[in-house]
Amino acid sequence: MIIGYVIGESRPTKITALSSRPLSIGEYTIIDSEEGKILGLVEKTYVSSVALADVKNFDEAAESKEIAEINRRDKGYTSQIMILGFLDKLQKGQAIIPAIPPLPGTEILEATSQDLEKIFGPDGVQWIKIGSLLRNPEIVAKVNLNKIVSRHIGILAMTGMGKSNLVSLIAKQINDLNGTVIIFDYHDDYSSLSIPKINVIDAKINPRLLDAESLGEVLEIRDNASIQQRILRMAFTNQVKESKEFWEALNDQVEEIIQLNKKDKKEYTYSGGRVQDKIDDAQHKFSDILDPGVMDPIGLIKEGRINILNISSLSEKQANVAMSYYLQELLNDRKDAIRAKNIKQTTKRNPRFGSSIFVVIEEAHVFIPKTEDTQAKYWASKIAREGRKFGIGLGVVSQRPRSLDPNIVSQMGSLAIMKIIQEDDQSQIASAAESISKNLVEQLTSLNVGDAILVGQWVNLPSIVHIEQVKEKTMGADQDAVTEWAVAKKFNGIAKESTQKLIQKDLLVD
Ligand SMILES: Nc1ncnc2c1ncn2[C@@H]1O[C@H](COP(=O)(O)OP(=O)(O)OP(=O)(O)O)[C@@H](O)[C@H]1O
Ligand SMILES: [Mg+2]
The missing domain is CATH 1.20.5 (Single alpha-helices involved in coiled-coils or other helix-helix interfaces)
Known part of the structure; x- marks a missing residue:
């Protein structure tokens, strides 16, 4: 069915259309060019009225309204359509843009289900359903799971717009295929996910396995307390690390340093005492988190499960240390697994994860900030760069894209972006992801809960979709x-x- 014509100046990637009805943003249309059918996405849409274009007062407006209603030629529906490529090629997964722009006068047709189904819902086990096209709801929207794991994803949106819902949906689908998911849960958002294969773990840190700087961080010794840091560094000897009663041995070692320096360095007495207070705190206040008895914290993560690593009871610094420890161990484990598989080389230990894993960092702006170099950021960047080779995919979830490290965002092969109003956030996304056009970024303000723009390698084409709601997820709803x-x-x-x-x-x- 003809719904419009190309008008004005066309470009190979963009046309203007006049149509018989208003086209919605996000709607797909067919441009019936001489070279073949071209698929287009409506990016901007305007409605104008000749009679009401230049009215000066109330009465004139009322009269013009009546004239406008009876005159069929009064309304103009104009839209800007982004050219996505030839339809037949897109159905085979290739985006080929026409060399010659569609001529003005070219007919614009309504896209049919047959036109769109193959593109947005391709066959193959790697394509999983996550919802439907927002403006063509009869069309299933699928994403390529292989690309999520090999090239990472970023999920960015304001609070309450459906980020964790999407994470839960992806996790559930990966798990249905026997894959392993690990979610760092900073707000205890996922423990209530009622899925049989869920494994909720309280993140634990074994202080023996840390370096002195990280131990200082988990003990919450301030960065500028340099004497306390120095005493801890001196006291944290190999002998202490290996001793049976770890905290006592560390405390005794600090005491020895205090006594040795009693005469020459009086300040050691006070600062050493402070370190001893922190060691005492560790055994009482933080005893659930700091456990010298857990020899292998990642041993609790199970293959083929959705592992929820609860880090909600940890302070920001502790969570950072725990996350960097887990990320490092997970990457090393996957490296071992690939080495063992490829070279049949024996490794120091048996790798835990025989197949690819997907790791999600919620509240990523806290752990991968733009302005600070944290340890978690170091390991997350390493996974973003190297994970592809070792089968470890990263999901970065944030409600504050402007505070996220832009290098990490640019490493994300795919993005799901939901409603975002702040301009700083929008421009950060536009600069990090080349596949999202300025016009699409402008649409972000008009999305509703659960609506998302998907761009990047996990989709054949940029698409605006409504994500399915995960019924098994009960947390996250606004409180009434x-x-x-x-x-x-x-x-x-x-x-x-x-x-x-x-x-x-x-x-x-x-
Ligand atoms: N696809 C969807 N369809 C309908 N409702 C949804 C959808 N996604 C989320 N919601 C609703 O919005 C609420 C918040 O969703 P969710 O917890 O996923 O948001 P969020 O972006 O992770 O928020 P926060 O930034 O606070 O973590 C959910 O409890 C649910 O009621
Ligand atoms: Mg959330």
Whole structure:
């Protein structure tokens, strides 16, 4: 069905169209050029009225409205359409842009389900369903899982727009295919995911396995407390690392340093005491997290499961140390696995993960910040660069793209971007991802919860989709404060009534 014509100046990648009805942003259309059918995506859309274009006052507007209603020629529906490539080639997974721009006057047709199905829902086990096209909801939208794991993804959106829902959906699909997922869960968002193959683990740090600097961080010794740092470095000897009673041995070693320096360096007495306080804290306040008894923290991660590494009870610095430790171990494990497989070389230990794994960092702006060099950032960057070779995919999830390290974002082969209003966030995304056009970035403000623009290697074409809601995920919904208060008020009323009755009863008894 003809719905419009190409008008004005055309370019190989962009045309302007006049249509018989308003076209929606995100809608796919067919440009019926002489060289063959071309698929286009509506990026901008305008409606104008001749009668109402230049009205000066209320009465004129009211009259013009009536004229506009009866005049069929009054309304103009104009849109800007991005050319995505020849339809038949796209159906085979190739994007070939026409060398000659479509001529003005070329017919624009409605895209049919047959036209779109093959492109957005290709066959093959690596293509998994994540939702449907936003403007053509009858068309299933699939993404290529292999590309997620080999080339990483970034999931970026404002808070509450559906990032964790998408992570849960991908995790579930990977898991259905027996894959392994590891999610660093900073807000305890995933432990309630009701999926049978879920493995919720409290992240633990074995202080023996750290270097002195990281130990200082998990003990929360301030960066500028240089004497305390020095004492800890001196006390954290190999002998202490290997001793049975780790904390006692460390404490004794600090004591020895204090005593040795009592005369010459009096400041050691105070600072050493502070370090001893921190060691005491470690055994009480942080005893759940810092455990000298766990010899292999990654041993708790299970292959073929969705592993939720709960880091919500850790401070930011502790979480950073834990994450960098886990990332390093996971990368080394996969390196060992590939070496063992390729060269049949024996490695120091048996690799835990025989097949590719997918690691997700939630609240990534905290761990991979733009302005600071953290240890977690070092290991995440290394995985972003090298993970492809070793079968370790990275998912970077953030509500504050402007604070994320741009190098990491540019390493993400694919992106899912949901509603984003802040201009700094939008421009950060536009500069990091070449596959997203300026017009598409402008659309980000108009998306609703669960709507996403998908770009990059995991899709055949940039697409605007509505992501399926994961029913098994219960956390993350906004709290209904008003209903909660109403219930609380009712209960308070009952409680008050019963206490008053008790008091009255007591008085009677007295
Ligand atoms: N695809 C979707 N369809 C419908 N509703 C959705 C969809 N995705 C998310 N929601 C709703 O939005 C709520 C918030 O989603 P989610 O927790 O995934 O957001 P988020 O972007 O991870 O937020 P935050 O930044 O706070 O972590 C969910 O509880 C759910 O009710
Ligand atoms: Mg979330």
